Amino acid sequence: MWKTILRRIILMIPQVIILSIFIFLLAQAMPGDPFTGLINPNMDPAVIEKMREAAGLNDPWHIQYIRWIGNAIHGDFGTSFLYKLPVAEIIGERALNTIWLSLLTVILTYLIALPLGLFAGRYQNSWFDKVVVVYNFFSFAVPIFIFALLTLFIFGYRLDWFPTTGSVSSDVVKGTTAYFFDKLHHITLPAISQAFLATAVTIQYLRSEVIDAKTQDFVRTARSKGVPTNKVFTRHIFRNASLPIASQLGYEITGLISGSVVIEKIFGYPGIGKLFIDSIVQRDYTVITALILILGIATLIGTLLSDIIMSIVDPRIRIQ
């Protein structure tokens, strides 16, 4: 198994290289640059030109690319044009926020999805199953931002149960328990909104997995041996259906991190997604490229981890 893991890691290298070139070219093709926004009419265009030159924006793309990737290997993604801070620092801070949010989302998702999915599959065509199916379609059909805005307005503004913007209040001290609970308070609402969408996929998967499993050989065998139905479900079917879910954790979280744009925008939550949108709007290239590259690599690692976990929990499957 170690051999296959090593092979997978080596296979990643060309992928990362292509990814980095791809992203870099994309960023180059975007119209405008961070200096477009500098509108101080009294500034000499020659000075702006000098700043562009100093930032290396006038070099041919491959020179810029080599310089960029060379530094990136050492963890230096350059300086953000907007924030005037090292990109790694900004992304690090924001990523932490998003990771917390994603973790809570995943926990909520499984808390909701596991019982709903498994029992809907177990009692297929019952009223419970039908409600779950309709719920499922609701969460597919209702665009996530509508749901998020509604939760924000109802629970954040009308009922005033949750904070409505940001990740933490300005008057709590870092490191205290109050700080922790304040943070938790801030991420609950966005996490619920995000989980609402994420459950749909998981429920659907679990439900069909259980329905499929019912007709399979090992279930038939167990049943014919006289094992009680309930035991068949809890021991065999549920276990088999849930295991892959556990292994998808890594994958799921990376997916959530890169897909949190909408939620973070609505809840004013300073995470990766909001950073990305801000950077796109204001053409903060160094941040955009670094962000996509890091997310790509994270997805690669997440997938690998998922496969490794999968092969551990389910010995029938060997990773390729």
Added chain:
Amino acid sequence: MNKKFVGMATVLALTSATLVACGGDKKANTTNNEVETADVAKFPVESKNEKKAIKDGTLDVAVVADSSFRGLFSAELYEDNVDMQFMRPSHESLFTTDEDFVITNDGPAKLDLDVENKKATITIQKDLTWSDGEKVTADDLIWPYEIIGHKDYTGVRYDNNMTNIIGMEDYHDGKSETISGIKKVDDKTITIEYKDVNPGLLQSGGGIWENAAPKHAMKDIPVKDLASSDIVRKRPITFGPYVMTNVVNGEAVEYQPNKYYYKGAPKLAKINFTSVASASIVEALKAKKYDMVVSMPTDIYSTYKDLENYSVLGRPELSYTYLGFKLGKWDKAQGQVIPNPDAKMADEKLRQAMGYAVNNDEVGKKFYNGLRTNATTLIPPVFKSLHDKDIKGYTQNKEKARDLLKEAGYKDKDGDGFVEDKNGKKLVIKFASMSGGETAQPLADYYIQEWKDIGLNVELATGRLIDVQSFYDKLKNDDPEIDIYQGAWGTGTDPSPTGLYGRHSFFNHGRFADEENDKLLEAIDSKESFDPEKRQEAFYNWQKYASKKAFVIPTLYRTEVMPVHDRVTGLDWHQNNFYMWSEIGVSQEKR
């Protein structure tokens, strides 16, 4: 199977019920509430709460911004307006101003400009103390110049006003250790020598740096690391009424009174500034989450004008919206504008016709509930003595517009309803407009509609609204895709138009220049204009010429508004009110 039916039917019933319910209560209104217009002149600029401020009150302020603030809390380094809003309670400037934003000498420091010797003398006249207890000294007045002029400085303030100081360029190039033109006279006084003086120097924002920087705390930080230093980002040292005590990056800032403030303790125990997205600000106000809102969007005015317990303050904004015409190109080598006499929009009658085709009064009333009004000249009326009231500008007159087109030789020869150009070729005008805000698209559509009505075939450049970055990128690169464009300029507190419309200005995006214009602009910035009457005349003359030539047509003047909760007291929101933050208080505990 019937059960499934029910499932789906409930979904339908549920959703349509909400639809009916929501639709129902709206019908009661017979007049259209959405397009009711406010009377700009009647906006209060001060809070009407006369009660005394309570002790130890907390003020919650929302700053509307759709991006996280950048957190460069330094007058020398900040680039974004949002950062500036956050600096207001803590970063006080050195000079007070009058209604026209001319520096007056009642504030923390005073300015003497010696026109003959091209020399300014700045003296600290109040007992200013930094929030860490150190006194503000002459060194702290010089320090900002040394930051901005430094070769490692990456901000946007190293401009013509800076290079106008004698010795600045040598300092910037590293040829000298200090700026030779800036001298410390004593602990409270400095002098600055200029290559050239113009009346703009007396204007706030016109070239005299209006802030001090705490040299004692900053001198050990290399300029290139300043932007990431704690003194800029986390705990700025300032001499304003409040001081930043906690900064949550990109989200919120907490302020507490500056105990060394020279006018005595301000009235509040705490201020919280929070950045709020434009999409949810109205809901936040309905939930009474904030006392006042900075940078409130005006295009959704109808949704918050009647909120319970809030009143809306209004004041003219230092900006205008305009219609620009591409009339030439920028010559990088010569650093100047090269007008093109054959440009599509070169005929001034064509431009005038476009101005007469649209009804900006209606636009202001209907799209902006009266918060924008038809603009007449390129100097907004907020500059009371410089804005020429006699110029009528362009108001809708489609007959006149059609006549102008005819006169200029634009006639519909092939009968498709659109005029052809003077040579009989098809005329398609490409109109660039920025995306953003609710009304951007309908407004662009409206303009195009009206121009079509007088026979001009106008299309959106690139087929859609253009985002800000691409828009200015295209403008500054003289993209042939753009013939006309709708933009907006903030004039700042220095009204001199040379930076935006001069021959040598890169920001003259329309690339218009002629000798008459050069002459008139020169007059505005000349020494003669130190005489207020001469200055007014120079401004009037240029405004008249600009209106006639129509190289840009001002379309809308703007009013900015601020919803304020009734418990806020002592708030005076006049543009030139220097002491707004030290006077503000709250008259009761709860909102």
Added chain:
Amino acid sequence: MAKEKKVNENVQESVPPMGMTMIAREFKKDKLAMFSLAVLVIILLGVFIGSVIINQDQIMRVSIFDKYAAPGTFSTTNNTTFILGADEGGRDVFGQLIIGARNSILIGFTITIVTSIIGVGLGIVSGYYGGAIDNILMRIVDFIMILPIQMIIIVFVTIVPKYNVWSFIGIMSSFYWVGKARLFRSKALSESRRDYVSASKTLGTSDFKIMFRELMPNLSSLIITNLTMNFAANIGIETTLTFLGFGLPTNVPSLGTLIGYASNGDVLSNKTWIWLPASVLILVMMLSINYVGQALKRSADARQRLG
């Protein structure tokens, strides 16, 4: 890789008979499917006939006096009644709903079809041949899979110089085929090991014929469910991008642009007539499509048949 392996084990044994009679029988048995089909047909007819009758230029004409006119308001400027009110430009929401639905359906449909043709096609080819072809295709798929697709799409939208419906379809299609290719590759892989395929091979049937005449029909139930879900998801993606400001140009009415208005809090809570009809329409369409799809799926899969 994990998921597909798992799926492989569940491949059905039977080769289902297909045909119109089977479908008809299935629909007769399932009243809900029948009802859904009727609803779907009515919506489609209404939308397409309606959009022919309605004059788009007139609908999209800005009439600032009718800004946010409530449903049922009579407009003096247009001499019409706004059945579902008007939007911020005073444009009739009902008209926009019809034209927008047509646009969204066509866009969603086009993207679904394009991605399905590419995804299913490449997936089957890849799974059937295996070897080098499979390797190359799967490397491309792997590469696109690791991209944060939503972000990449946003980057593309900002880059494209002439942005319109077609570039939107192009951008979306170029990324959303990969998931399908992966799924169908694994299906085709296990399917191609079956006896009927080897039998056909020995009989000298051409590869193309085996792949698309024999193998593909066996995957039809999967294709159908995939299609319906995709169609719904594509509309969802369009609305989300519109909300973020990177969707269709705002002068192209679509269900997404109508729902996108709800990003303004006031519209969301007080002017429901703008976004709610579009949301309901999407929901109803999706539910109908799903029930119809399920019936189709059952008719293609003997084990699940209702009778």
